[in-house]
Amino acid sequence: MIQKIIILGAGGEGLEILQVINLLNAKRTQWEIIGFLDDNKSLIGKIFFNVQVIGTIDDAKKYNDAYFISSIGHPDRPKLRKEVRDRVPFKDEKFATIIHPSAVICSTSKIGYGCFIQANCTISTCSVIGNNVLISYNSIVGHESIIGDSCSIGVNVAITSDVVFGNDVYVGPGAIFTNEIKIGNSVLIGIGAVVTESVPDHTKYLNHIRSFKLPLETKNPYNYE
Numbered sequence: 001m002i003q004k005i006i007i008l009g010a011g012g013e014g015l016e017i018l019q020v021i022n023l024l025n026a027k028r029t030q031w032e033i034i035g036f037l038d039d040n041k042s043l044i045g046k047i048f049f050n051v052q053v054i055g056t057i058d059d060a061k062k063y064n065d066a067y068f069i070s071s072i073g074h075p076d077r078p079k080l081r082k083e084v085r086d087r088v089p090f091k092d093e094k095f096a097t098i099i100h101p102s103a104v105i106c107s108t109s110k111i112g113y114g115c116f117i118q119a120n121c122t123i124s125t126c127s128v129i130g131n132n133v134l135i136s137y138n139s140i141v142g143h144e145s146i147i148g149d150s151c152s153i154g155v156n157v158a159i160t161s162d163v164v165f166g167n168d169v170y171v172g173p174g175a176i177f178t179n180e181i182k183i184g185n186s187v188l189i190g191i192g193a194v195v196t197e198s199v200p201d202h203t204k205y206l207n208h209i210r211s212f213k214l215p216l217e218t219k220n221p222y223n224y225e
Helices: 012-027 057-062 080-086
Strands: 003-008 031-037 051-055 067-070 169-171 187-189
Touching: 003 012, 003 057, 012 031, 031 057, 051 057, 067 080
Parallel strands: 003 031, 003 067, 031 051, 169 187
Antiparallel strands: none
């Protein structure tokens, strides 16, 4: 049965979701894409890859016969993804989970409603992914790890075994998590962070790496002293 679907957010991640839906439909038609909803009113009426922006997030209430999926997330506001979801006045069951065909999903894992899992991700043995979670390209969720609701996980993130995320966690690209730690609610993990300890609620966890700009002709360019 073909179901109607609306993408929340018409930015880059929204276009990523659109392309994966199109890829799935090319193999077997599953979704009729109704349009995008985006709070940038200047986008209303514009068309991206043959799909129109048909209103703002608050217009979701008009489409009780459709499913939804969110592309929203921002590092400065880890709770933004949840805030947008809560503006859609329907149960979690009305949020579709879209998974790229190249993702490896273990049969003993559990994935909630409204998730978007990108290409080449691995969701390992007995791991649990909550509702409204976004996992970007090439990321790994190790065995028996738990990802809470409304988390956004960037590109090339490695989450090892028995890691527990709270809700509303935003993880920048390239972050690495050691095993058996807990990440609290409303946490920002910075780009390239190496997380070796538990992180409390409402915390930014950042690794600052010293950078150098040297002329290309510099001798011994790896001697930074």
